[in-house]
Structure formats: structure tokens, C-alpha cells
Amino acid sequence: MVVEQPGDVSVAAEDCLKVVYAATEWHAAEVTVSSLRERLGVGAPTVSEMVRRLRERGLVTHEPYGPVALTGEGTVLALRMLRRHRLVETYLVAELGYTWDEVHDEAERLEHVVSDRLLQRMAARLGDPDRDPHGDPIPRPDGTVVRPAALPLELFGRGEAGVVARVSDADPALLRYFSAQGIGLDQRIEVVDRRRAVASATVRVGAGPDAAEVDLTDVAGGALWLVRE
Structure with a gap:
């Protein structure tokens, strides 16, 4: 499972997939359209339409009034975005002097535009870290995730x-x-x-x-x- 290759989905869709994965990363939880709306900060119709399109693409599963879950392909794309986001956060702290409370919003903007080549050089510069400044695991290029027993x-x-x-x-x-x-x-x-x-x-x-x-x-x-x- 390779997470370095870009997917032909919109920025909003990438954010949605990332949020679904992150919401269940550390504990079992059901992700609903309502919880996605709160996390993404957009209106209910927008989220519903986004979930519908992702379902049609085979990236999530969802039935009316039921939870939203990632498919295998959806998980690949979500891990790709998490790798980008968390590497950017780590670089901002380690190399540019940001504090850990400042990096999230910056990484949200940069993760969608940084090239794979630049991302690879950032990872090499950092020594291929396995966690971000908050301890969240950075997915490896092959999609594997090593999470501590915390x-x-x-x-x-x-x-x-x-x-x-x-x-x-x-x-x-x-x-x-x-x-x-x-x-x-x-x-x-x-x-x-x-x-x-x-x-x-x-x-x-x-x-x-x-x-x-x-x-x-x-x-x-x-x-x-x-x-x-």
C-alpha cells in the first residue's frame, strides 16, 4: 500500500478522508455526517454531498443515518494526507521554530500543495521521523503505521x-x-x-x-x- 502517490480527489474530499481516519485512530468510534460537519466546519448539505460523492468513488461506505467508514482505497488516500500533514508539522517545529500549538493550521494549508519531491526531502532532512510533534504516528511511504501502546x-x-x-x-x-x-x-x-x-x-x-x-x-x-x- 503506497501513500506517496496523489489521488485525483478534491482538497475538501482529502480533508474529509483524513478526518474520518483520524477520528478513529486512537479509539473506536463511529463517524457520522453530523460529526464530520462539526470537524470540517461546513454545512450539513455540503458534507452530505461530499460523502455521497466519496461513496460513489468507492472511498467510503455509508448508509442513510449510519456511520461513515473508509474503504481500502479511502484508507490509502487518508494515510497519504496524514503523512503529508504530520511531516509538515514536524518540519515546521524542527526546522522553522514553530511551537506545537501553531503548526496545525499551517500544515492544513501546506499539505495540499507541497510536492512529493519536497516532502521526501523534508522527511530525509528530519531523519524519517515516525511521529509528529504531538506524538501522532507518521504513516510510512508504504502505508504502514506504528502506533505506541498508549x-x-x-x-x-x-x-x-x-x-x-x-x-x-x-x-x-x-x-x-x-x-x-x-x-x-x-x-x-x-x-x-x-x-x-x-x-x-x-x-x-x-x-x-x-x-x-x-x-x-x-x-x-x-x-x-x-x-x-
Whole structure:
């Protein structure tokens, strides 16, 4: 399965396929026309027409009022776009000094116009990375994806610890907050206390004398994915 070759689909269709894949990448979920509308920020008629055309192309499956799912060919195109998006994000951070909360929108624009030749040179310059600045896996040119065995922080109980493998990029403000608290990829986090009644937890960030305790709401904790120690 090769993801470097461009497909003859529109920019909007590429975005739609990418969103469908990403929505189910880290956890099982049904993708509906309504959820696509929210994620893509367009009207319901536009999304419905887009899904209809993708279904006719054999890129998605969809029945009225049912979920939208990628076909094999749709998955190939989605992985191609994710590779482009995540490589661009990584390049912006590593080579151009962007912070991890700034790169998503830039990559959304650039992923559709960067040539395959330039993308290959960017990957080589970066040492062919296997993850982006947020820990999301970068699909390889052959379409394979290596995802760490990470779990959301909310599944960790008091006294349990792990290393941050992924941070959701859905909320740039939350990414800035994590940066201020020293929370990032490969950082150790231990749950010191969990208060289910008020949907929050206290975690210890780091190890040794430099470790610091931070209070996180369950919403913030839900953006962190850890590999258990």
C-alpha cells in the first residue's frame, strides 16, 4: 500500500478522508455526517454531498443515518494526507521554530500543495521521523503505521505512572498550558491523587528533585496518552 502517490480527489474530499481516519485512530468510534460537519466546519448539505460523492468513488461506505467508514482505497488516500500533514508539522517545529500549538493550521494549508519531491526531502532532512510533534504516528511511504501502546491518562489510577506518548492537538490553548507545566512527549507522569467527584486529578510531572505536582481537569487529562511504566 503506497501513500506517496496523489489521488485525483478534491482538497475538501482529502480533508474529509483524513478526518474520518483520524477520528478513529486512537479509539473506536463511529463517524457520522453530523460529526464530520462539526470537524470540517461546513454545512450539513455540503458534507452530505461530499460523502455521497466519496461513496460513489468507492472511498467510503455509508448508509442513510449510519456511520461513515473508509474503504481500502479511502484508507490509502487518508494515510497519504496524514503523512503529508504530520511531516509538515514536524518540519515546521524542527526546522522553522514553530511551537506545537501553531503548526496545525499551517500544515492544513501546506499539505495540499507541497510536492512529493519536497516532502521526501523534508522527511530525509528530519531523519524519517515516525511521529509528529504531538506524538501522532507518521504513516510510512508504504502505508504502514506504528502506533505506541498508549492509553489515555484517565485510565491511570492513583500511584500509576507512564511516559507521555501522545498529546491531542485539538485545543491549542491546552497545548500552551501543557508547555507551561513542563508536560510534553516522553515526560514521565504519575497520578498522585484522583478526584472523580470533581473530575480532576493531581499528577507528578517528571522524576527526582525537579518533579512538580500539577492539577489537571479530566478534560485536560483526556488529551494525554501514556505508555505504562
